[in-house]
Amino acid sequence: xxxxxxxxxxxxxxxxxxxxxxxxxxxxxxxxxxxxxxxxxxxxxxxxxxxxxxxxxxxxxxxxxxxxxxxxxxxxxxxxxxxxxxxxxxxxxxxxxxxxxxxxxxxxxxxxxxxxxxxxxxxxxxxxxxxxxxxxxxxxxxxxxxxxxxxxxxxxxxxxxxxxxxxxxxxxxxxxxxxxxxxxxx
Numbered sequence: 274x275x276x277x278x279x280x281x282x283x284x285x286x287x288x289x290x291x292x293x294x295x296x297x298x299x300x301x302x303x304x305x306x307x308x309x310x311x312x313x314x315x316x317x318x319x320x321x322x323x324x325x326x327x328x329x330x331x332x333x334x335x336x337x338x339x340x341x342x343x344x345x346x347x348x349x350x351x352x353x354x355x356x357x358x359x360x361x362x363x364x365x366x367x368x369x370x371x372x373x374x375x376x377x378x379x380x381x382x383x384x385x386x387x388x389x390x391x392x393x394x395x396x397x398x399x400x401x402x403x404x405x406x407x408x409x410x411x412x413x414x415x416x417x418x419x420x421x422x423x424x425x426x427x428x429x430x431x432x433x434x435x436x437x438x439x440x441x442x443x444x445x446x447x448x449x450x451x452x453x454x455x456x457x458x459x
Contacts, residue, residue, distance in 0.1 A: 315338055359397060381404055
């Protein structure tokens, strides 16, 4: 692989595996993007997306690395400010040569009323599915804002990593040896 990168203008050749050099592509100059894994990537992405902000005080745009979350307060069933901010985010991405990953885009509605109003389906290039819970910066957020779903997830992860013995058998020590305990799993 050949890289020459003074920030945004670089030449790149990316060979396929097991391909003779005669079949490699020619070098091309690229003027967008930065190499993946570059130590400056997070900082440059933050600077690049700095002007992507919410204009409505009832809607917050949270950004962490390359993840963005739109949080909106919907009062009296009026989701127009929230919907407008989501649409503006999609337009901003399009104008700035970024693509929203619609496969990772979900909508989570949290409400504590007994009769939560049904809101129209959100659409960003395609229909956005509404979910009961989702992971945000490592925490599972559920519809009722309780910790049960997150704790269940953490317990399952811990059980996968920690192997506890299911039985403890005592072994008679050999003559003159210290007491020994053998742990076995059945």
